[in-house]
Amino acid sequence: MLKITVNGNPLDSSAKTLAELCLELDYGKAKIATALNGDFIAKEQRVETVLQEQDSIEIVAPRQGG
Amino acid sequence: MPDLTKANDKFSPYGRELDSRLLLGTAMYPSPDILRQSVEASQAGIVTVSLRRESARKQTGQGFWDLVKKLGVDVLPNTAGCHTAKEAITTALMARELFDTKWIKLEVIANDDTLQPDLFGLVEAARELCSQGFEVFPYTTEDLGAADRLLEAGCEILMPWGAPIGSGRGLNNIFALETMRNYYPEIPLVIDAGIGAPSHAALAMEMGYDAVLLNTAVAKAAAPVVMAQAFAIAIDAGRKARRAGLMEQRDMASPSSPVVGTPSFHFSES
Numbered sequence: 001m002l003k004i005t006v007n008g009n010p011l012d013s014s015a016k017t018l019a020e021l022c023l024e025l026d027y028g029k030a031k032i033a034t035a036l037n038g039d040f041i042a043k044e045q046r047v048e049t050v051l052q053e054q055d056s057i058e059i060v061a062p063r064q065g066g
Numbered sequence: 067m068p069d070l071t072k073a074n075d076k077f078s079p080y081g082r083e084l085d086s087r088l089l090l091g092t093a094m095y096p097s098p099d100i101l102r103q104s105v106e107a108s109q110a111g112i113v114t115v116s117l118r119r120e121s122a123r124k125q126t127g128q129g130f131w132d133l134v135k136k137l138g139v140d141v142l143p144n145t146a147g148c149h150t151a152k153e154a155i156t157t158a159l160m161a162r163e164l165f166d167t168k169w170i171k172l173e174v175i176a177n178d179d180t181l182q183p184d185l186f187g188l189v190e191a192a193r194e195l196c197s198q199g200f201e202v203f204p205y206t207t208e209d210l211g212a213a214d215r216l217l218e219a220g221c222e223i224l225m226p227w228g229a230p231i232g233s234g235r236g237l238n239n240i241f242a243l244e245t246m247r248n249y250y251p252e253i254p255l256v257i258d259a260g261i262g263a264p265s266h267a268a269l270a271m272e273m274g275y276d277a278v279l280l281n282t283a284v285a286k287a288a289a290p291v292v293m294a295q296a297f298a299i300a301i302d303a304g305r306k307a308r309r310a311g312l313m314e315q316r317d318m319a320s321p322s323s324p325v326v327g328t329p330s331f332h333f334s335e336s
Contacts, residue, residue, distance in 0.1 A: 007119040025122040026205025031131055032120055033160035038152065040159035058119065060160055062134065064101075065116025065144050066091030066231070066283035 005056045019046035021057065032061050069201035075309065077111070077277050079223050079254055080169070080201040082140065086111030087256040087271065087301050089142065089256065091281025098133050100290050105137050108284065108294035114171055116147075117161055144171040149184070151191035158195050170195060171225070171258075171300060173205045181231040181259075189219060196324045197218030205258050208242035210249055217253065221231070224250070225279060228270065232282045234262025237269060257297045264293075264300030271304025272312060 001012045006025065015021035018034060018041055034041045035058040041049050051057075075193060076083040090110035095101035115134060120127050134141060143161035148154040151174060154263050158170040174191055176184035183206050202221045206212055213224055226246060229235035237243055238260065247255060254277070257270040261280040270278050278301065287293035 002092060007121075012103050027120075027122055027125075030120065030122075030125050031128050031164065033164045034159060035115065035156050038156055040163075058315075059122075060164070061120035061125070062115040062131040062164060063116045063118040063127060064130060064295040065114050065146055066089075066092045 001056070002053055003055065004051060006047055006058055007057070013051070017047055017049060017051060018049040018057065021051060022046060022059070025059075027059065028059065032059050034059055075305070077254070079112075081144050084111035084140070085109075087277040087305060088112075088267075088297060089114060089258075089277060089279035090284065091279070092119045092134065093281055094285040095184070095290060098130075101285075102133060103139065103291045104284055104294040105139065107291045107298065110139060110144050110296045114136060114142045114144050114281070115165070116144050116281065117157060117164065120130060122243075130268045131239040140169075141167060142169050142171050143167065144205075145191075147175070148173060149175050149187075154187070154191040155194050158191075158200060162200070168201045170200050170205065171203045171205060182227070183207060185209060189211070189215045192216050192221055193219040200327075203256070208239055208246050210246065212248065213246065217250075221255065223254040225256040227259040228257045228266065228278075229262075231259040234283060235260055235262055236262055236266035237273075240273075242280075243270075244273060244287070259271025267297055268300040268304035268307075271301055272307050274308055 001014055004011055004013055007033050013021055013024060015024045036049060077087045083151050086109050088108055088110040089112040090105055090108050092101055093113045116253050143165050145154040145157040148157055154172060154174050161170055174184045174187035176182050181218055188204055188206060192204050195202050196219050203223055203225055204216050204221050208226045216224060229238040255277055256277045257275050257281040261267055261278055262283050267278045284290050284293045
């Protein structure tokens with residue numbers, strides 16, 4: 001299990017890649033974008049993005065804005 | 067006589083021809099349906115949106131996105147909440163993928179109390195994003211030095227603040243905003259932030275600004291849909307007035323009725 005942070009919350013995950021993490025967290029086909037340790041990770045790169053201990057992941061979606 | 071028909075008066079950010087000169091924010095409305103009605107009533111051509119953390123359980127982003135798509139207007143994602151160029155660049159990249167647009171309303175905030183732009187970070191982020199093919203709408207101030215650098219970076223539009231975001235104080239520095247308009251006669255300029263009343267928007271348009279961007283003034287009105295209509299009317303009036311050519315101001319009074327032919331009355335003093 002990896003100790004990582006997702007959207008600011010600590011999480012123990014067995015996911016090996018960012019794509020697996022998104023599935024594990026039930027994002028499925030949700031309209032999301034991702035960043036790893038402050039760097040944008042494109043949708044097609046998630047499958048080859050290997051997670052490591054202490055990684056910080058941001059998962060965002062469209063929201064109201066000014 | 068110049069051609070002043072509406073068909074000959076488009077707002078064209080990055081070559082996208084729009085009839086509307088209003089960019090409307092989508093935040094803080096009492097309900098999604100009032101947001102939808104307000105956007106329709108405002109006749110806005112562009113709505114602004116943001117990116118925020120998505121809960122896997124709730125997944126509220128999709129519902130909001132479905133609503134925005136139905137509005138049938140262009141979408142301008144922002145980098146609100148970013149305090150560094152690096153944060154803004156990462157947010158812009160996520161926005162480009164999520165909204166499938168090259169447009170980004172670039173905000174790099176210097177101070178949480180005033181929400182004033184960090185001009186140094188703004189220029190740095192604009193330079194990088196323009197080099198990556200983004201079409202950047204920078205939220206800036208009236209500072210001409212920063213404006214020059216934003217244009218050098220590749221921005222084709224500038225969005226100076228009227229007043230701090232959400233303050234509703236209108237155009238705080240009219241002299242500097244007029245200077246900016248006169249200094250860049252050919253650059254599309256949009257007043258972004260601080261607009262609190264339709265009269266503020268009308269004034270911006272009379273001053274020759276190309277468009278206004280606002281959110282709180284409509285969303286927080288007692289009747290947002292009616293306020294949205296009021297803004298649409300004010301922006302149209304201000305733009306028409308600008309195109310019609312405002313009269314020159316004078317220091318002293320000047321009679322509007324003809325002086326020649328004024329009857330002269332001679333009353334007897336008896």
